[in-house]
Amino acid sequence: MADTTDIIKCPACDKVMKKLYIQEDDLHIDICLDGCGGIFFDNRELEKFDEKHENADKILEAIEGKKFVQVNDVELRICPACGLPMVKMGAADGTVQIDVCNTCGGKFLDNGELQKIRKYKNDHQKVDNIIDGIMKTVYSDIKPNKRRMFFEKLVSKYV
């Protein structure tokens, strides 16, 4: 679905969300600046900001250091773009629960979740690189996509 240009209300605290225009990608991100600090991403927008190397400065600058109201993040949320219930989905291997709309693909992140996802992806990459290095020298016959699995099995025996 296309970028929403309509003014929407926060699915967590019902405050009117603020549009943040990201020039680089020519899209608008909705942020709950007057309420809970949650962020609504239209379909596929999150993918542009969820990795450490991707530029999310504008979003992070807008929310960092601000006080936001606490919200209950286990509560059912209604998609602000299409009015239907969203489903909880684990991100960053379940360390974060985000709300996803199966109809429009919109995603709502509570305050702090974007940072966690970005950090997690970065850590993951580091671990992958280390594992790759070990595997290349020790188990060069194992295919790259199997290496992580193999390594995790190995480690789980000892921890």
Ligand SMILES: [Zn+2]
């Ligand atoms: Zn809110």
Ligand SMILES: [Zn+2]
């Ligand atoms: Zn929706």
